[in-house]
Amino acid sequence: MAIKGQATVVKHTGSHYMLAQLPQWNLFPAVLRGKIRLKGSTATNPVAVGDIVTFEADVPAENLSLENPAVITAVEQRKNYIIRRSTNLSRQSHIIAANLDRAFLVITLDFPQVKLPFLDRLLVTCEVYNVPPVIVLNKCDLYGPEHQDMLEAFREIYTGAGYPIVEVSAHTGDGVDRLRDIVSGKILPDGSVNENYDPSKPVVSLFSGVSGVGKSSLIKALDPSLDPRVGEISDVHLQGKHTTTFYEMYSLVSGGFIVDTPGLRGFGLVDLKKEEIALYFPEMLKVAEDCRFAPCTHTHEPGCAVKEAVEAGEISYDRYSSYLGMLDEEGKYR
Numbered sequence: 001m002a003i004k005g006q007a008t009v010v011k012h013t014g015s016h017y018m019l020a021q022l023p024q025w026n027l028f029p030a031v032l033r034g035k036i037r038l039k040g041s042t043a044t045n046p047v048a049v050g051d052i053v054t055f056e057a058d059v060p061a062e063n064l065s066l067e068n069p070a071v072i073t074a075v076e077q078r079k080n081y082i083i084r085r086s087t088n089l090s091r092q093s094h095i096i097a098a099n100l101d102r103a104f105l106v107i108t109l110d111f112p113q114v115k116l117p118f119l120d121r122l123l124v125t126c127e128v129y130n131v132p133p134v135i136v137l138n139k140c141d142l143y144g145p146e147h148q149d150m151l152e153a154f155r156e157i158y159t160g161a162g163y164p165i166v167e168v169s170a171h172t173g174d175g176v177d178r179l180r181d182i183v184s185g186k187i188l189p190d191g192s193v194n195e196n197y198d199p200s201k202p203v204v205s206l207f208s209g210v211s212g213v214g215k216s217s218l219i220k221a222l223d224p225s226l227d228p229r230v231g232e233i234s235d236v237h238l239q240g241k242h243t244t245t246f247y248e249m250y251s252l253v254s255g256g257f258i259v260d261t262p263g264l265r266g267f268g269l270v271d272l273k274k275e276e277i278a279l280y281f282p283e284m285l286k287v288a289e290d291c292r293f294a295p296c297t298h299t300h301e302p303g304c305a306v307k308e309a310v311e312a313g314e315i316s317y318d319r320y321s322s323y324l325g326m327l328d329e330e331g332k333y334r
C-alpha cells in the first residue's frame with residue numbers, strides 16, 4: 001500500500017464504495033478496512049456519500065479495479081451531514097449524505113402536491129444540519145389559473161421566511177438555466193453573481209423531495225448526458241429498509257455535483273427539544289428575543305413577540321401552524 005490520498009465518496013453499493021478526487025471525476029473503487037466508527041455516531045453506515053476519506057492503494061487510482069480496490073483508512077471530520085431514521089421510533093439512523101453545500105428541496109403545486117408542514121419539516125432539518133436550502137418549485141408547465149392563488153401565497157410565505165425559490169419545469173426547460181448556475185455555484189440562489197466562485201472547489205448539493213416531484217427529470221434536464229431513472233417509484237420498497245437504499249452523486253458538465261436521493265420521503269428530525277424547534281424557524285428566531293419570557297414556546301405566554309408578529313401578518317400563519325404541529329408531534333419522535 002504505497003500510495004496514499006484523499007478522495008470523496010460518490011457512490012455506495014452493498015459491497016464497495018466509489019471514490020473520486022473532486023472536482024475530477026476519476027471514479028475508482030474502494031473498500032473499508034476493519035471497523036471505522038465515528039465517535040458518538042449511532043449511524044448504521046460509517047461512511048456516506050459526500051464523505052472525504054483517506055485511502056491507500058498499491059497502484060495509482062486509474063489502475064484500481066473491483067478485484068484490486070483502494071482501502072479506506074479514515075473518514076475526515078464532516079462539515080455537515082443529513083441523516084434519516086429507520087423509523088420514527090428507532091434510535092438507529094442512516095447518513096444520507098455528508099459535506100453538503102446546499103439542499104435543493106424539490107416540490108410541486110401539481111402532483112404530488114406539496115404539503116406545507118412537510119416542507120417546513122425539511123426546512124427545519126436543513127437549518128438543524130446547517131445545509132442552506134433552496135426550494136425548487138417544479139412542473140411549472142402544469143400550473144394553470146387554478147394554481148395562481150396558491151402560487152402567490154406560496155411565494156409570499158417562503159420568500160417572507162427568507163428562503164430562495166427557483167421556479168422550473170424539467171419538461172419545458174423553463175428556469176433550468178438558472179438552476180444550473182446555482183448548482184455549479186456561479187450564481188447564488190438569490191440571483192446575484194457569486195464573487196467567490198472557484199471551479200477548483202467542488203460544490204455538492206443534495207436533491208431531495210418525495211417520489212414523483214421530478215428530481216431525476218431535473219437532473220437530466222440540467223445535464224442531458226446523465227441518466228438517472230425517471231418515473232421510478234422507489235418509495236414503497238425502500239421505505240424502512242435502508243440496507244437497500246443507495247445514494248449516488250452525479251457530476252454535471254456545467255459544474256457542481258448532485259446527490260440524488262431516490263425514494264426518500266424526507267429526512268427525519270433528530271432529538272430536538274421543544275424549546276429548540278423555534279430556533280430553526282429563522283423568521284421566528286429574529287423576533288423571539290423580544291418575547292417577555294425566555295425560553296418562550298410562543299404558544300400561551302403573554303408578551304410573546306412571535307405571536308404578535310403572526311397576528312400582524314409579519315410571520316406567515318402557515319409557518320406558525322407548522323411550528324405548532326411540530327411542537328405537538330415532537331414527543332412522538334423520541
Ligand SMILES: Nc1nc2c(ncn2[C@@H]2O[C@H](COP(=O)(O)OP(=O)(O)O)[C@@H](O)[C@H]2O)c(=O)[nH]1
Pocket residue numbers: 138139140141142168169170171172209210211212213214215216217218229230231232
Ligand atoms: N409536466 C411535467 N412533468 C414532470 C416534470 N418533471 C417531472 N415530471 C414527470 O413526473 C414524473 C416523476 O418524475 P421523476 O423525475 O421520476 O421524479 P422523482 O421521483 O422525483 O425522481 C415523471 O412522469 C416525469 O415525467 C415537469 O417539469 N413537468
Ligand SMILES: [Mg+2]
Pocket residue numbers: 215216217228229230231232262263
Ligand atoms: Mg428519481
Ligand SMILES: [Zn+2]
Pocket residue numbers: 288291292296297298299301303304305306307
Ligand atoms: Zn414567544
